[in-house]
Amino acid sequence: MFVSSLNSYTNRVQILLAEDNQKLARLTKQSLVEDGFVVDIAKDGNEAIDKFDINEYDLVILDVLMPEQSGFDVAKKIRKVDTTIPILMLTALGEIDDKVKGFYAGADDYLVKPFSFEELTLRVKSLIRRGKRADPIVLQAGKLTLDTNKQMASYDGRQLTLTAKELGLLNYLLVNKGRVVSKTELIEHVWDMNYDGLSNVVETYVRYLRKKLRQCGASGDFIKTMRNLGYIIEDLHVS
Template sequence: MKILLVEDEELLSNAIAKGLKRLGFAVDQAYDGEAALYSYEVNAYDLIILDLNLPIIDGIEVLRQIRESDFEMKILILSARSDTNDRVLGLNEGANDYLIKPFDFEELVARIHNLIRRTFSQTPSVLSIGGVTIDVLAKAVTLDKSPLPLTNKEYSILEYLMLNQGRVIPQSELIEHVWDSEADLFSNALKFQLHSLKKKLGEADIICNVRGQGYTIKGDHVNE
């Protein structure tokens, strides 16, 4: 999953980004409202973490501009503005959640998971396909009921494909949602990670390369 983190305090932004990346999220960082809107326009994100006290363009105005045309994007406000009126304003302008600074990182992660779960509201948190089971909330994978250790990138690729089963995912889309915006779309990183992932899956050959189109998950699936 790919997150846009909009936070003008660079040290805090870097700390949050580091923690999220360690959990397997791809994270882009913006330090002012103008940069946030630019990143939003040119990249695909699953969720935005938005501070309100931003230079150039205020966070509330960023929220308003996004909501003018996009009602699906999940937006979590992360702000030191703790007054009830500020929280009501943020939620009324279209934020999906509001977390006050200072905050506990584990609570932030829990709220991110909650919003992502709403995004895939028709998809159970545990999916099983061809002997491969993935727990989206725990970010854990088993193969024939035995734990399957994956790298963060391998897990993210498998998770995105399984959540989008039944659809062929273009290579560019897969890269957009698994890597940050600094990724080279023409590098071999995706092929390397896919090769490693398929090797670990072994006989559970559920990832199919559709020549000229992208990748998809094949096989019978069971939702739990």
């Protein structure tokens, strides 16, 4: 369970670190433990899945290039059973396509090797802070509701099965309902990235959301596209 004070209770935060480089894994664990976290190490993708199935974690750190199963594969499998746990990818790959692939797999953030342990700790604390369980807030637009505490959305009483990024996108659009949100703003707030031409990421996830909403009976323009401006969910009222 996420804690209410990171400074006082980080020792209660359980982290799964999947890294096949034994020296780097050992040093990374040592740094995180010194900052008060509890860390389990998995040496490959299979062991990461096994440990995740057995234990309860608050955050997962995945190296991309691992034996048995890649970090991308592990992230996808984790997302099938847990849509909310923060996932941080460690990668030596700096190409845009690899970053996009990681986010599509379900990662919430990434860190390119070589990295400083100070930066790693800051990223971890930021992800945990965003993932903390808060007082329940229910966002609504027409027949659509989103319980931000339970991370559950429904339309006209029918539950939507959404990925972590789909939930994040829907959350941000609902928080800003009645206002046009640009692709740049969505990338910066939902994907925590600077805009660098990855507008197809937003378009792809909006398409996913629209499809799932239509399956529950929503109209095709529930999330409206404002040409050259962005997207909007209007401040609808239940009829």
